[in-house]
Structures are given as structure tokens and as C-alpha cells.
Amino acid sequence: MENLNIIVPMKEVPDIEKVHFDREKGRIDRSSATAEPNPFDLNALEEAVKLKEEIGGTVTVISMGPPQAEDTLKDAVARGADHAILLTDKGFAGADTWATSYALATAIKKIDNYDLIVCGEKTVDGDTGQVGPETAGILNIPHIAYVNGVIKRNKKRIIVQTELWGRTYKKELKLPGLITVTKDVNEPRLPSLNDKLKARNAEVVKWGANDLAEFGDKKHFGGRGSPTAVVKIEVPKEKGRKSKIFEGPDAVKNLVKQLRSDVGGI
Numbered sequence: 001m002e003n004l005n006i007i008v009p010m011k012e013v014p015d016i017e018k019v020h021f022d023r024e025k026g027r028i029d030r031s032s033a034t035a036e037p038n039p040f041d042l043n044a045l046e047e048a049v050k051l052k053e054e055i056g057g058t059v060t061v062i063s064m065g066p067p068q069a070e071d072t073l074k075d076a077v078a079r080g081a082d083h084a085i086l087l088t089d090k091g092f093a094g095a096d097t098w099a100t101s102y103a104l105a106t107a108i109k110k111i112d113n114y115d116l117i118v119c120g121e122k123t124v125d126g127d128t129g130q131v132g133p134e135t136a137g138i139l140n141i142p143h144i145a146y147v148n149g150v151i152k153r154n155k156k157r158i159i160v161q162t163e164l165w166g167r168t169y170k171k172e173l174k175l176p177g178l179i180t181v182t183k184d185v186n187e188p189r190l191p192s193l194n195d196k197l198k199a200r201n202a203e204v205v206k207w208g209a210n211d212l213a214e215f216g217d218k219k220h221f222g223g224r225g226s227p228t229a230v231v232k233i234e235v236p237k238e239k240g241r242k243s244k245i246f247e248g249p250d251a252v253k254n255l256v257k258q259l260r261s262d263v264g265g266i
């Protein structure tokens with residue numbers, strides 16, 4: 001059996017249905033909602049675990065986040081991951097997407113023995129879809145984004161399907177390489193109670209900025225290493241509904257006039 005060593009970067013995100021936005025401070029109030037694994041990352045994990053079950057190998061999950069992100073990694077172990085690594089340190093805080101990708105890529109260099117990296121296509125909070133391709137760029141490996149089906153795989157290459165702008169593409173990726181997956185790629189499994197209980201005691205290895213110093217430059221981590229900065233965040237104000245009743249013989253004429261003026265005087 002060929003062994004495929006797979007890494008799945010996973011982000012813990014707030015429950016997006018419940019989270020509040022602090023308009024004063026212009027940021028997400030993370031205390032207003034519970035945290036959970038980014039849904040797309042569960043698809044990434046499922047695909048990695050399926051590949052491991054088919055052709056052998058290991059699945060390592062890695063997350064950069066606060067200490068609580070350990071819960072997401074333990075949940076990943078319950079769903080079939082073998083190893084879990086949490087990058088947690090004040091030195092990583094305030095990272096933009098590039099500095100996030102740089103820290104993840106540096107940790108992946110430290111892991112060293114990998115064939116495939118599987119990311120989600122995007123997160124439900126940041127929603128940029130940049131971290132997967134940026135991580136591949138920093139590692140200098142090829143990548144394919146928006147994969148919705150894995151067709152064939154072996155130790156040297158993987159053939160995948162993507163769908164973009166109404167067209168279906170069959171693409172081949174030489175390994176080591178990175179793919180990002182959409183939610184259509186699979187249906188993530190639910191962990192059994194037994195798996196959840198076992199995963200509670202799983203070891204989550206924690207690495208800080210100093211642990212990665214040998215493999216990357218610390219000045220590129222966190223806010224200090226971020227080439228972009230959020231200057232201001234504004235939440236668009238919701239317009240209240242207005243109603244107007246058109247009556248009399250000119251009702252239709254007046255309605256048309258009103259509609260024309262609402263859409264910019266056509």
C-alpha cells in the first residue's frame with residue numbers, strides 16, 4: 001500500500017449565524033457566539049481521511065489560532081485525523097492572510113514529510129480564499145483551487161475535477177502539492193460518541209513563534225509581518241422598508257414615474 005501523508009490546515013470560526021458585530025470597534029465580537037470548525041475545512045478533512053483510508057498514510061491537522069482552537073483539532077481527531085498541531089502565540093496575533101499563510105507554510109516546512117495539503121476553499125468569517133494558494137506559493141509547490149471531486153490518486157500525482165463558470169475541468173497535480181476543496185467534494189462524516197470520547201485525550205502539539213524560528217523568519221509572523229492592514233470596517237446600514245399607496249386614475253402612471261426615479265431616471 002502506498003502511503004500518502006496529508007496535512008489539513010483548519011481554522012476555528014465563530015458560529016456565523018449567532019455572532020454579533022461590534023459597530024463601535026468595527027470588529028467581530030467573538031464572545032457573542034460559540035466557536036466551531038470552519039465548515040469547508042470539514043470537507044477538506046473528510047477528503048484527506050478518505051484518501052488515507054483508500055491508500056494508507058497519515059492525516060495531520062494544523063491550526064493557527066488562540067488556545068481554544070484546540071477543541072477544533074480534537075474534533076478533527078474524532079473525525080479521523082492522526083496528529084494535531086496548534087500554532088498559538090502572541091507573536092502570530094494580528095496576522096493578515098499573507099502572514100497567516102507564512103506561519104502555516106513555516107510549520108509545514110518543520111513537519112517536512114508531506115505529499116498533499118488539503119485546505120477549504122475559504123472560511124465563513126474572513127472569506128478571502130487566499131490562504132490555500134498563498135501557502136502553496138510560499139512553499140513553492142503547485143496548487144489547484146475549488147476542487148469538487150478527486151478522480152484518481154497515487155503517491156506521485158492526483159487527478160481532480162473543478163467547476164468554474166459553467167465548465168467542468170479535469171486537472172492533474174504533481175505531488176507534493178496543495179488543493180482547496182468546495183463543499184460539493186463530499187459529505188463530512190459525523191464522529192461517533194466513542195470517537196469523541198477518545199479524542200478528548202488526544203495530544204495536541206503546540207508550537208509558538210520560537211519553535212518555528214529554524215524554518216522561517218520570525219519578523220514575517222503576526223501583525224508585524226503583515227503587508228496589509230484593515231483601516232476601517234463599516235457595516236452597511238439596513239434601509240427601513242417604506243410603503244406608498246398609489247390611488248386614483250393616475251395610479252399606474254405615478255407608480256411608473258416613481259419606479260423610474262428610484263432606478264436613476266430611466
Ligand SMILES: Cc1cc2nc3c(=O)[nH]c(=O)nc-3n(C[C@H](O)[C@H](O)[C@H](O)COP(=O)(O)OP(=O)(O)OC[C@H]3O[C@@H](n4cnc5c(N)ncnc54)[C@H](O)[C@@H]3O)c2cc1C
Pocket residue numbers: 008009010011012038040041044062063064065093094095096097098100101104118119120121122123125126127128129130131132226228229230
Ligand atoms: C491586517 C489584518 C489583521 C488581522 N488581525 C486578525 C486578528 O488579530 N485576529 C484574527 O482572528 N484575525 C485577524 N485577521 C484575519 C486573518 O488574517 C484571517 O482570518 C486569516 O488570514 C485567514 O483568512 P481567511 O479567514 O480569509 O481564510 P481563507 O483564505 O478564506 O481560508 C482558506 C483556507 O485556509 C485555511 N486557513 C485559513 N486560516 C487558517 C488558520 N488560521 N489556521 C489554519 N488554517 C487556516 C483553511 O483550510 C481555510 O479553509 C486580520 C486580517 C488582516 C487583514
